[in-house]
Amino acid sequence: MESGLNSLNSLNMKTYKMNRICYILCFVTLILSLINMSCKKVIEGADTTLPTPPLLPPPPPPSNQNILAQARMNMTIELPMNFAILNGETTGPGRNGAKVKWEKISGPASYLLVHPDSLITKVTNLEKGAYAFKLSATSNTGQISTDTMTLIVQDATSTNKQIFFWNLGWSCSFGCALILEGLLYLPPNSPFTLYIRSEFSSNWELVVPVSNTSTTRFTYSVWGNYINVFDMYNFDPTDHPDIKIVF
DSSP, X not given: OHHHHHHHHHHHHHHHHHHHHHHHHHHHHHHHHHHHHHHHHHHHTSOOSOOOOOOOOOOOOOOOOOOEEEEEOEEEEETTOOOEEEEEEEESGGGTTOEEEEEEXXXXXXXXXXXXXXXXXXXXXXXXXXXXXXXXXXXXXSOEEEEEEEEEEEOOOSSSOEEEEESOOOXXXXXXXXXXXXXXXXXXXXXXXXXXXXXXXXXXXXXXXXXXTOOOSEEEEEETTEXXXXXXXXXOTTOOOEEEEEO
């Protein structure tokens, strides 16, 4: 009798385990079916076409411009001063051995280019009016680049002599500064005062010599015949300020 009960219990346990496995398999099958139906609905309601990749712009053609001429320093001088310095620059791999030439393209008839075939040259015999000068640079392979600058000659607006450099760009080769050939206009050892006016302002601000104790925003240093102007606090590379030299 006891042996029969044990056999019955063993059979019931096996049946229970089988039923449990079947239940689990049915549950998993049901879950998978629901997931499959949900995916079909999403796919049926969606655009099954493969997205077209965006068209990329064609690569730029290889540059054949191996020289670039830059006529720097738009300026205003005041009579009786009647000369100015044209300051040019060439960049690019073709600048070595390049030929350069300055020429007047508009303005009064009176002028004299002292060394028109040099990047930096003096122009004299100027009279009242607006001049435009063009710098041309020709590489050894015959490629040409040109740039222009404006020179305004006006009547004196002050009892002092004044020179204005306008719409200047910051040079950031070794720290950012405005680089002017201003001392070329001054008599030797002549004292001068420097002012700057932001492109976004109408006020002239004093520029003082560089000093470890200076709290002024704008300072300058002298190197050779060049004046380097620095913005010590709120440097803005997008600003193209004007500089005024009074002497």
